[in-house]
Amino acid sequence: xxxxxxxxxxxxxxxxxxxxxxxxxxxxxxxxxxxxxxxxxxxxxxxxxxxxxxxxxxxxxxxxxxxxxxxxxxxxxxxxxxxxxxxxxxxxxxxxxxxxxxxxxxxxxxxxxxxxxx
Numbered sequence: 001x002x003x004x005x006x007x008x009x010x011x012x013x014x015x016x017x018x019x020x021x022x023x024x025x026x027x028x029x030x031x032x033x034x035x036x037x038x039x040x041x042x043x044x045x046x047x048x049x050x051x052x053x054x055x056x057x058x059x060x061x062x063x064x065x066x067x068x069x070x071x072x073x074x075x076x077x078x079x080x081x082x083x084x085x086x087x088x089x090x091x092x093x094x095x096x097x098x099x100x101x102x103x104x105x106x107x108x109x110x111x112x113x114x115x116x117x118x
Contacts, residue, residue, distance in 0.1 A: 007074040014067035018060045025056025054103045061092045 029052025037045035065088070072085040101107060 004075055007070065011067050011071045011075065014063055014070065018063035018067060021063055022056055022060035025059065026053050029053050029056060051103055054099050058096055058099050058103075061096055065089055065092050 029049055032052060033045045033049035036048050068085050068088050072081050
């Protein structure tokens with residue numbers, strides 16, 4: 001197996017992992033939210049779903065960014081692919097930043113030093 005083929009498999013593995021994180025994280029979150037909803041806590045169920053899915057999307061996006069970086073650096077290191085990677089990273093970073101603000105309710109650099117509760 002050549003280096004490029006091996007790197008393509010690495011990229012595919014990261015892409016699969018990103019999609020699995022998105023899917024499994026969302027399903028687990030929806031099951032948790034349904035459990036909370038079954039107790040009659042409508043607002044808490046919504047918050048549980050919103051936060052959990054948001055976290056799954058954040059993690060999934062970060063793993064997918066890794067796949068894009070590995071692909072651009074190892075498989076297709078052209079100026080055009082670097083520009084496309086830059087655009088993809090910009091869009092995904094904006095989405096991640098927006099989701100983080102939505103989930104936490106404040107800018108990342110304005111967080112307190114208190115440990116995060118899971």
